[in-house]
Amino acid sequence: xxxxxxxxxxxxxxxxxxxxxxxxxxxxxxxxxxxxxxxxxxxxxxxxxxxxxxxxxxxxxxxxxxxxxxxxxxxxxxxxxxxxxxxxxxxxxxxxxxxxxxxxxxxxxxxx
Amino acid sequence: xxxxxxxxxxxxxxxxxxxxxxxxxxxxxxxxxxxxxxxxxxxxxxxxxxxxxxxxxxxxxxxxxxxxxxxxxxxxxxxxxxxxxxxxxxxxxxxxxxxxxxxxxxxxxxxx
DNA sequence: CCATAAGTTGGCAATATAGCCAAAACCTCT
DNA sequence: AGAGGTTTTGGCTATATTGCCAACTTATGG
Numbered sequence: 001x002x003x004x005x006x007x008x009x010x011x012x013x014x015x016x017x018x019x020x021x022x023x024x025x026x027x028x029x030x031x032x033x034x035x036x037x038x039x040x041x042x043x044x045x046x047x048x049x050x051x052x053x054x055x056x057x058x059x060x061x062x063x064x065x066x067x068x069x070x071x072x073x074x075x076x077x078x079x080x081x082x083x084x085x086x087x088x089x090x091x092x093x094x095x096x097x098x099x100x101x102x103x104x105x106x107x108x109x110x111x112x
Numbered sequence: 113x114x115x116x117x118x119x120x121x122x123x124x125x126x127x128x129x130x131x132x133x134x135x136x137x138x139x140x141x142x143x144x145x146x147x148x149x150x151x152x153x154x155x156x157x158x159x160x161x162x163x164x165x166x167x168x169x170x171x172x173x174x175x176x177x178x179x180x181x182x183x184x185x186x187x188x189x190x191x192x193x194x195x196x197x198x199x200x201x202x203x204x205x206x207x208x209x210x211x212x213x214x215x216x217x218x219x220x221x222x223x224x
Numbered sequence: 225c226c227a228t229a230a231g232t233t234g235g236c237a238a239t240a241t242a243g244c245c246a247a248a249a250c251c252t253c254t
Numbered sequence: 255a256g257a258g259g260t261t262t263t264g265g266c267t268a269t270a271t272t273g274c275c276a277a278c279t280t281a282t283g284g
Contacts, residue, residue, distance in 0.1 A: 007144050007163050015140035015147075021208045022138035027272085028127035030117050032136070035127075044231060051119045057273050059232055069215035072141035078230045078281050085214060095114060095200035096133045101183035139242085156261060169243050171262055190251050190260045 024068030025092070029053065030061050033082075037071060038090050041083040127208050136180035137204070142173050143163065145194075149183065153195035 006013070025031060029051050036042055036050065046056045062082055065071045072085045084090075119127070137143060141163050148154055148162065160170045174194055177183045184197045196202075 004158070005148070005162055007141070011144065012140060015143045017212050018143050018205065018208050019138055019140045021211050022143070026131055026134035026138040028131045029119070031127045031130050033122065036117070042223060046116070050117055054274055055231065063232080065225080069211045069218075080231060086211050088206065088210055088284080089208060092204055093130065095198065096130050098200055099133050099181045099198050100129050104171060106181075111220060160263060166244055167261070167262080168245080175262080196243085
């Protein structure tokens with residue numbers, strides 16, 4: 001006994017898989033997209049106008065989210081609509097907000 | 113009415129704050145650290161041995177997690193112990209696993 | 225078929241991350 | 255103070271990410 005856990009191949013592979021999902025969510029525009037899609041499906045043109053970046057940029061963000069399994073796309077006519085694939089993603093942000101509050105709180109304490 | 117939501121300054125700032133936290137979690141080694149810390153506090157040397165990277169590398173990962181508000185550190189003698197600051201972080205991974213299962217499932221469907 | 229609109233893809237330049245080594249900073253013990 | 259163990263920081267290179275433009279694809283409507 002006393003064998004210490006290691007970041008072996010299997011564990012590493014699992015962490016890399018998780019990291020792929022987290023990376024997909026680790027960008028302001030993509031977080032905005034997820035937040036917006038939580039209210040319902042949106043086409044690329046709508047998201048593009050809201051974000052105010054080039055269409056190609058938004059398209060690449062969406063492709064990344066799709067590849068990570070966070071969103072689904074569906075073409076209808078000229079437009080492509082995206083929607084959240086996994087609703088539980090939203091639970092993330094509750095905790096993220098808790099973290100942010102902690103950070104704020106400790107900054108205030110540092111002053112006092 | 114009909115005013116479309118925009119990624120304005122305030123929203124952008126909030127998304128950037130969230131992205132900082134997500135970025136901190138968007139790396140295999142850091143995810144491993146969080147997973148390991150969920151079992152209890154660990155010193156830098158323990159984590160370093162488990163991960164198998166240079167101590168300086170692990171130390172920088174920990175500094176990043178700390179800056180993002182995910183972990184706390186405490187020096188005791190020569191060693192510095194780290195622990196999770198916000199337990200709800202762990203809820204993340206349940207959902208991440210759901211996403212990963214979705215991705216796997218759609219790959220299987222693509223074959224059939 | 226041609227024009228137009230919506231999205232995607234390729235390519236490039238700017239920026240950000242990651243990881244190692246070396247050096248400094250901290251602690252403990254003698 | 256000096257030795258040795260633990261952690262952080264600085265600096266550097268290699269790699270990855272981002273965002274724009276331009277070119278291409280796909281669908282609609284005349």
